[in-house]
Amino acid sequence: MNRINTLFGIQYPLVQAGMIWCSGWELASAVSNAGGLGLIGAGSMYPDILRQQLQKCREATDKPFGVNIPLLYPEVEKLMELVLEFRVPIVFTSAGNPKTWTPKLKDAGIRVVHVVSSSTFARKAEEAGCDAVVAEGFEAGGHNGREETTTMCLIPLVSRAVGIPVIAAGGIGSGRAMLAAMVLGAEGVQVGSRFVATEESSAHQAFKKQVIQAKEGDTLLTLKELTPVRLLRNPFFDEVMEAYRRGADREELAALLGRGRAKKGMFEGDLESGELEIGQVSAGIRDIIPAAEVVRQMLAEFRSAKASLDESGFSF
Amino acid sequence: MNRINTLFGIQYPLVQAGMIWCSGWELASAVSNAGGLGLIGAGSMYPDILRQQLQKCREATDKPFGVNIPLLYPEVEKLMELVLEFRVPIVFTSAGNPKTWTPKLKDAGIRVVHVVSSSTFARKAEEAGCDAVVAEGFEAGGHNGREETTTMCLIPLVSRAVGIPVIAAGGIGSGRAMLAAMVLGAEGVQVGSRFVATEESSAHQAFKKQVIQAKEGDTLLTLKELTPVRLLRNPFFDEVMEAYRRGADREELAALLGRGRAKKGMFEGDLESGELEIGQVSAGIRDIIPAAEVVRQMLAEFRSAKASLDESGFSF
Numbered sequence: 001m002n003r004i005n006t007l008f009g010i011q012y013p014l015v016q017a018g019m020i021w022c023s024g025w026e027l028a029s030a031v032s033n034a035g036g037l038g039l040i041g042a043g044s045m046y047p048d049i050l051r052q053q054l055q056k057c058r059e060a061t062d063k064p065f066g067v068n069i070p071l072l073y074p075e076v077e078k079l080m081e082l083v084l085e086f087r088v089p090i091v092f093t094s095a096g097n098p099k100t101w102t103p104k105l106k107d108a109g110i111r112v113v114h115v116v117s118s119s120t121f122a123r124k125a126e127e128a129g130c131d132a133v134v135a136e137g138f139e140a141g142g143h144n145g146r147e148e149t150t151t152m153c154l155i156p157l158v159s160r161a162v163g164i165p166v167i168a169a170g171g172i173g174s175g176r177a178m179l180a181a182m183v184l185g186a187e188g189v190q191v192g193s194r195f196v197a198t199e200e201s202s203a204h205q206a207f208k209k210q211v212i213q214a215k216e217g218d219t220l221l222t223l224k225e226l227t228p229v230r231l232l233r234n235p236f237f238d239e240v241m242e243a244y245r246r247g248a249d250r251e252e253l254a255a256l257l258g259r260g261r262a263k264k265g266m267f268e269g270d271l272e273s274g275e276l277e278i279g280q281v282s283a284g285i286r287d288i289i290p291a292a293e294v295v296r297q298m299l300a301e302f303r304s305a306k307a308s309l310d311e312s313g314f315s316f
Numbered sequence: 317m318n319r320i321n322t323l324f325g326i327q328y329p330l331v332q333a334g335m336i337w338c339s340g341w342e343l344a345s346a347v348s349n350a351g352g353l354g355l356i357g358a359g360s361m362y363p364d365i366l367r368q369q370l371q372k373c374r375e376a377t378d379k380p381f382g383v384n385i386p387l388l389y390p391e392v393e394k395l396m397e398l399v400l401e402f403r404v405p406i407v408f409t410s411a412g413n414p415k416t417w418t419p420k421l422k423d424a425g426i427r428v429v430h431v432v433s434s435s436t437f438a439r440k441a442e443e444a445g446c447d448a449v450v451a452e453g454f455e456a457g458g459h460n461g462r463e464e465t466t467t468m469c470l471i472p473l474v475s476r477a478v479g480i481p482v483i484a485a486g487g488i489g490s491g492r493a494m495l496a497a498m499v500l501g502a503e504g505v506q507v508g509s510r511f512v513a514t515e516e517s518s519a520h521q522a523f524k525k526q527v528i529q530a531k532e533g534d535t536l537l538t539l540k541e542l543t544p545v546r547l548l549r550n551p552f553f554d555e556v557m558e559a560y561r562r563g564a565d566r567e568e569l570a571a572l573l574g575r576g577r578a579k580k581g582m583f584e585g586d587l588e589s590g591e592l593e594i595g596q597v598s599a600g601i602r603d604i605i606p607a608a609e610v611v612r613q614m615l616a617e618f619r620s621a622k623a624s625l626d627e628s629g630f631s632f
Contacts, residue, residue, distance in 0.1 A: 147533030217463030
């Protein structure tokens with residue numbers, strides 16, 4: 001028995017991260033149909049867009065799917081109303097206090113998972129009544145914790161700190177990494193970057209192509225004075241570095257970032273002036289494939305890595 | 317068969333990192349006697365000190381042991397002469413070009429391993445004739461790569477890039493992490509921080525006590541303009557942060573760091589003004605125990621983690 005499979009009613013404990021601008025109904029339904037858990041990333045959607053997305057996702061799959069909602073979203077109540085109206089069975093929350101919404105969602109029979117970057121926040125999520133936590137390491141794309149704890153170090157610490165199941169995120173784009181995360185104490189994995197480079201991802205084609213060309217060292221965690229975020233190097237990223245070199249303060253950085261950078265980069269494909277959020281694991285991603293193929297490949301590699309442990313020289 | 321065991325003639329593919337100020341003959345011989353590979357960290361030793369250390373280590377164990385030599389060490393020739401004179405069977409090199417010394421050491425029948433932080437450097441080490449590489453992730457203590465690639469992301473990339481065996485380092489202080497690293501493609505692990513907090517480590521007792529009290533987020537990679545180094549937060553670390561806030565340039569940072577900070581902190585136990593190098597994994601280390609007990613515990617946990625994979629719910 002795997003507690004994550006049971007909790008969500010899914011076949012494989014493989015969650016597709018609900019990422020802004022990249023994960024709409026097409027990606028979420030494809031992953032759910034393939035036996036994982038697809039999440040609609042509502043953080044980049046107006047409420048009426050989320051309504052359309054939920055309708056289409058419901059039509060596209062009869063499997064469980066979920067929605068990721070950043071709790072700092074300005075009109076978070078409207079998103080939550082839609083979740084309740086559509087009886088979405090699973091909600092992942094991030095970037096905010098899990099106490100605010102978890103009890104209300106739980107009362108409606110919804111499974112609630114909160115994304116954390118430390119044991120301290122994991123314990124708070126457990127106390128708030130969450131059913132599981134996503135523990136996300138430093139290598140993950142997009143917004144990230146201030147402690148900079150990597151997946152390798154974070155998963156054992158969080159698994160020890162809480163009794164609810166832990167879903168590992170950050171650096172997981174292959175079956176080997178999935179197995180490694182579970183060896184470290186996770187009971188499931190959340191995969192972001194690998195699903196950005198899929199046919200069903202709503203990321204702009206130009207951004208997808210950039211992702212599969214990324215090399216080691218091409219992403220860095222930056223803008224730590226605002227909210228730490230892992231970005232792919234591009235001319236906008238260079239502007240940020242230049243601002244640091246001239247000693248820019250918090251206000252200047254915020255002004256430079258401005259608004260709409262993420263949409264511009266990831267959704268509209270402006271690789272020059274847009275913000276491109278992706279994880280370190282992009283250095284190992286080389287093709288744009290269907291989401292179901294990602295699930296199939298990861299599970300196949302997971303099984304063969306597990307089987308080869310027994311035949312390997314690891315017996316001492 | 318495990319290629320690392322065969323290469324070094326050891327029982328377990330568990331290498332104790334050759335760390336400055338922390339790993340003298342007592343630690344190295346204890347680890348080698350316990351079935352792992354102990355390394356003397358020569359980076360903090362004058363040549364005559366290394367001579368004494370080699371003599372004592374030879375007396376304390378008849379098992380293979382090695383020496384870690386940073387190639388940027390000012391009198392590196394003198395250290396290498398001692399290695400040849402004492403017929404040390406294994407040399408780990410770091411911080412420099414592996415082409416310079418690898419052929420000479422290999423000609424003398426010495427096994428040579430180079431420490432890298434990227435696939436590019438791993439390939440260069442292989443081309444230089446190294447027998448293996450240590451691939452060290454962002455979470456590791458002390459000096460670190462500029463790419464900031466974490467162990468979870470680095471090991472699969474390096475394993476794919478080279479044909480020689482890969483030893484994983486960074487974030488590995490438990491048997492679970494050891495197994496995870498091997499699932500990711502490593503054939504052995506190098507463990508640093510966990511061995512700092514041992515009875516045989518030459519670290520100052522005050523530093524050891526600080527290590528076992530470290531929590532998540534208590535270490536950060538800093539001084540990136542000089543050489544990136546992961547330090548434990550302390551008053552000296554705060555001074556560095558303060559220098560950054562006032563926009564200090566490279567020269568000011570170098571002046572602030574000065575000379576002898578690492579010795580002061582780690583060897584002399586000056587927790588206020590010394591530099592304390594330790595990895596993120598310190599957040600999971602809670603006791604100071606004999607080095608042989610570290611080896612025993614890690615292997616026991618490795619075996620049980622491996623066995624429990626078969627009984628677990630990971631069959632899908």
